[in-house]
Amino acid sequence: MLFNSYEFLFFFLPVAMGIFYFIVKLKSKRLAVPWLVFVSFIFYAWWNPVFLILLGASVCFNYGVGYFLLQKNYHSYKNIKPIYLLIFGVFINLLALAYYKYFNFFILNMNTLFNLSIPSENIILPIGISFFTFTQIAFLVDAYRGCVEEYRFISYMLFVTFFPHLIAGPILHHKEMMSQFESDKLLKVNWENIIIGTVVFILGLFKKVIIADHLALYATPIFDAAAQGNVPQLFEAWIGALAYTLQLYFDFSGYSDMAIGLALLCNVRLPVNFFSPYKAKSVIDFWRRWHMTLSRYLKDYVYIPLGGNRYGEFRRLRNLLVTMLLGGIWHGAGWTFFVWGGLHGFYLIVNHTWRKFEICLPNIINWGLTFVSVVTAWVFFRADTLQTAILIIKGMFGFNGISLAENLAYRIPLLSGFGFDFSGFMTITNLSLTKVVPWILIALIIVLLLPNTMELTAAYKPALRISAKNIETKYVQYWQWKPSYVWSIALGIIAVLSILSMSNVSAFLYFQF
Incomplete structure (x- = not known):
């Protein structure tokens, strides 16, 4: 169910x-x-x-x-x-x-x-x-x-x-x-648990059926086309990768919210499992925010029993890699999951090694490197085969060519001499760029600039290990949920839209794991 x-x-x-x-x-x-x-x-x-x-x-x-x-x-x-x-x-x-x-x-x-x-x-x-x-x-x-x-x-x-x-x-x-x-x-x-549980559940339902399921309409065709041997060029590859990255975010975040909300209806508080991972400025920080209970499990029952950081730097990095490889295999039986886990193990090794040099980069660069690394790894997580994943990765980094709209051939003729063609932005699917891009931009704004559900309701402590101390001051004044007509109307609209959008029911992505 x-x-x-x-x-x-x-x-x-x-x-x-x-x-x-x-x-x-x-x-x-x-x-x-x-x-x-x-x-x-x-x-x-x-x-x-x-x-x-x-x-x-x-x-x-x-x-x-x-x-x-x-x-x-x-x-x-x-x-x-x-x-x-x-x-x-x-x-x-x-x-x-x-x-x-x-x-x-x-x-x-x-x-x-x-x-x-x-x-x-x-x-x-x-x-x-x-x-x-x-x-x-x-x-x-x-x-x-x-x-x-x-x-x-x-x-x-x-x-x-x-x-x-x-x-x-x-x-x-x-x-x-x-x-x-x-x-x-x-x-x-x-009654406080009942009300807050309902609020958290509605927000999670909205994430799943309105945002995640809509983004799937853009991610799935591109990955399916690549699986059939079609070659995605730069824009298509990035649109597929970003759409899936955001689909997975809202799908898993939505499920986590709904689980917390339902438990709260029973006077039970579950641990926080998801805390704005795409705001992370390092891969280390990403794993403190993404699937937090799995990260804790891997640390306590795999990484530490392997020796943790007790036997020198080489063994510590080796243990990190082995832990992430096992974490990848846990998600599914396939070499794509193995590579995904290995990539994150490699990222963590680089991250820990880089910290030793004590070189500080601007936050925007740290965030950008982290986000691109995570998006790249998600391609392997989503693809059915390594061949499909590599095809999309090559497209993301321009190795499959760059296609632009036809009318630009007359406006910027010099580009044709640098490997650009003008057959159109989307060549392997029937997707409309004008429909896809706004959804991706809106989803990115929500992910990167707005508070998450736990921050919105932190004053009521809906989950374990969350309190008002976990949120930034600017969110307290402007965004925190409180009983009001504005919030009631907004949640009512969100609930109605979500229920009306449930005609095409889709399973949560993490159900397959």
Whole structure:
């Protein structure tokens, strides 16, 4: 089920929240948490009921392993050392993930490398498997480290399956969430949470269905044309890359907002997962703002266990590269994701090395270098094959030629001697430049000059690790949300436009990961 669907907005959500608040009125935690677990399973089953078995088995297995790791006498339990139990638990999780997500990719590459003809399997990727698998691996590791308290099984089930985050994150940490599920605050009708949760959700819905889905109309044709062997020239390549860069931003940012808003309706605060990453002036800063819970996960459970920065500069940079390569592979089974992760690993190595020289460049140059680097890497992230990505990258840097409008041939005839042709700006698609450019410019203005949703609502702390201290002073006075007729009218218009635009429902881009 999609947050941006009529069945979710007008059936699932009213029923789920209506009964939840009825239970809240009864002050029954024994009913509230199981109800949220039940509706979360219904939410997941709406896509494919068969995979409820996988989700349920994963939850039960990991809780069982975690339970034994948490026992005070587990050191002597049947002479099984805790490290072996941890390895077993992590191995089973990764085995399931590898089968569903990477098995056919492995077979394909084996066939290519060794000229084999092993048939691939008809495997359907369970939606959200990467997120609930990584969440539980972190739980097992922390249980082994002694950083986890014992919780009720039903609370653990809600921690893993809670529907606002189940499909595409954020990746939760048990320490942040378990206490909320056990708290009496869960059983209060908090009108501030309801109002702010609704505001955040509406803003996220608008980002997805109005902005992201519209930008997809410009990104998809160019990438599809390149995949068919058409050669994008300079302007087409940049329009495709920028349109996708902004589509992904508003798609993922919109989902993150909706997840935070929905959780707040249940008196639960999720961690911030997205904080204006395209405003970053370095790649290091970008990863502090983009998919923040994944960055935290990779740091705590990959980079630091590899040694972090404890064994010299060379190993630190190596660990950065390995971490980002694994982060790339986590996103999908394909060499394009591997290259995307490798590029960001390379960017981070350059960034950390450059800082040692203590050379300060103007902020606009730092931002420009960072933005172009990120956009270039996104091409690999979006393209179906390396060949398609390289074709678009070559176009972005002028290697496929530069085409201008016909009428410029008479106004600037000298350009024809420098490799320019005058067959038109858009030659491989039927897109209109006059329609594409305004959308890209408007999206860039929103991304770069306006506050994000967390800044707009920071005074009400809608998410974990966000407060008024996180926002710039200029935003407080002019942009912060507050109860007013202006904001009510604006949000009403945004909500109506979003709902009317939901006739063509599209899945969130991160659902495929």
